[in-house]
Amino acid sequence: MIPASFEYRRPSTVDEAVQALVGGDAKVLAGGQSLLPLLRLRLAFPDLLVDVGRVESMRGVRDDGEHLVIGAVTTHHGVVTDPLIAQHCPLLAQATSTVADPAVRHRGTFGGALSHADPAGDLPAVALALDAEFEIAGPTGRRTVAASEFFVDYLQTAVGAGEVLVSVRVPKLGAGWASHYEKFHRVAQAWAIVGVAAIVRRDGDSIAEARIGLTNMGSTPLRASATESALAGAALHDGGVTAATDRASEGTDPPSDLGGAADYRRHLVKVLTRRAVLAAAGS
Numbered sequence: 001m002i003p004a005s006f007e008y009r010r011p012s013t014v015d016e017a018v019q020a021l022v023g024g025d026a027k028v029l030a031g032g033q034s035l036l037p038l039l040r041l042r043l044a045f046p047d048l049l050v051d052v053g054r055v056e057s058m059r060g061v062r063d064d065g066e067h068l069v070i071g072a073v074t075t076h077h078g079v080v081t082d083p084l085i086a087q088h089c090p091l092l093a094q095a096t097s098t099v100a101d102p103a104v105r106h107r108g109t110f111g112g113a114l115s116h117a118d119p120a121g122d123l124p125a126v127a128l129a130l131d132a133e134f135e136i137a138g139p140t141g142r143r144t145v146a147a148s149e150f151f152v153d154y155l156q157t158a159v160g161a162g163e164v165l166v167s168v169r170v171p172k173l174g175a176g177w178a179s180h181y182e183k184f185h186r187v188a189q190a191w192a193i194v195g196v197a198a199i200v201r202r203d204g205d206s207i208a209e210a211r212i213g214l215t216n217m218g219s220t221p222l223r224a225s226a227t228e229s230a231l232a233g234a235a236l237h238d239g240g241v242t243a244a245t246d247r248a249s250e251g252t253d254p255p256s257d258l259g260g261a262a263d264y265r266r267h268l269v270k271v272l273t274r275r276a277v278l279a280a281a282g283s
Contacts, residue, residue, distance in 0.1 A: 003039035010051040014058065014137050014166055020050045021162045022139055028052055028164050030073050033100070033108035034116040050164075058111070058166055061085060067133075067169045072111025077102075079110050088172040091179035091197060095126045098181065101189045111165045114150075117157045117220070120191035122183065124151055124221035129197040129213030132170045138163035151220040176201045176208075182276035183215070184268060186259070192216050193259045194268045196224075196248075198276035206235045207281060216259075217252040217269055226250040227273060236283045241274060248273040 011017040020026070026048040029035055038044040052058060058071040061082045068084055079085055079096045086093055099105055099113065099122055113123045114134070132147045136159055145158045152158060159165055173179065183195040195215030201208045210231040212224040226247040234240030254265035 001040050001042060004042060004045040006039075006046055007048045008051065009048065010054060012054060012056075014055060014164065017050055017052050017055060017164050018137050018139060018162065020048070021164065023162075024048055026050055026162075028115070030112040031075065031107045031109040032112075033104050034112060034118070052164060053109075064169070067171055070110055070168045070170060072109065072115075072165045072167055074110045076100075076105035076108050076110060076113070080105065089130070089170050091130065091173070091181060091199060092126060092170065094179075095122045095181040095183075095195075095197060098122055098183050098192075104189075111168065114168065115157055115159055115165050117151050117155050118191070119154060119218060119220055120193075120216040122181070122192060122195055122215060125195060125213035125215040126181065126197040127168065127170075127213075128221045128223055129199055129211045130170050131211070132168050134158070134168055135166045136160075136163050137166045142166070144169075148223075154219040173199065178202070178280045178282060180276045180279035182272045182279065184272060191259070194254075194265050194272055196269065196272045196276040198273065198280045200231075200277060200280040202236075202281055205237060206233055207231045207241070207277070208233070210277060212248070212273060212277070214248070214252065214269060214273075217249070217254045217265060219253070222252055224248045224250075224269075224273060231277065236278070236281055241277055241281075241283075245274040245277060246270050 009020045025046045027046040029049045029051045058073045127147045134145045179199045183192045192215045197213040199211040214222045230244035248269045249266040254262045256262045
């Protein structure tokens, strides 16, 4: 189909983008890999597209002490290949490398995927597990929103009308921490039926602490809080991990769709969480 008619603006600064978004029904365009299909199907029909793809201050990865700051229009390919991310947050590179296919990863953007907030997308659960922070610019200035408050509902985030996601702050994983992203999808390039982002800190032959984000187990990404609590102090080799990961589905509300029934996803998330935790722990 052909999209409905719209105006098009291409600002060169964040302030210009915010100014363009004020008033009317406007959408932010970055890589376009999520928005353009919606426009063509007329599931979205804004009056104005504000293309932030050439706002250079929103591109790239920089070291900010204890955090990495990732510009919202940094492409997936840029995230996968960035040396700072490889050194300080390999989970992000691993998960991003599973997004769609190379063509999409060269055009799609890190901030665009997070702002789209599809619960079957790989990056929201990873951001949640990493305790990332989102910098949002709007008419009244800039504000920072924690990942736990950023994802509001299905395809809805804390980015309001007239606002734009500028960057994402991700804590560096310090010494002793390791991570793994485990994803199940039936065909290449498909959305995850279930995905698990696990970050683990070992203490000898046991797990001292774990953070786990779940993909496609509800209308937003979720933390496997019951499993996180149960993993604290769990031994790696006496069934403690299995007992803890068997609680991964607690507090979830997975969908039933063509990808699988809700009960199937509840079973699958336990299996994938166990795999992800053991892989992260190097066991």
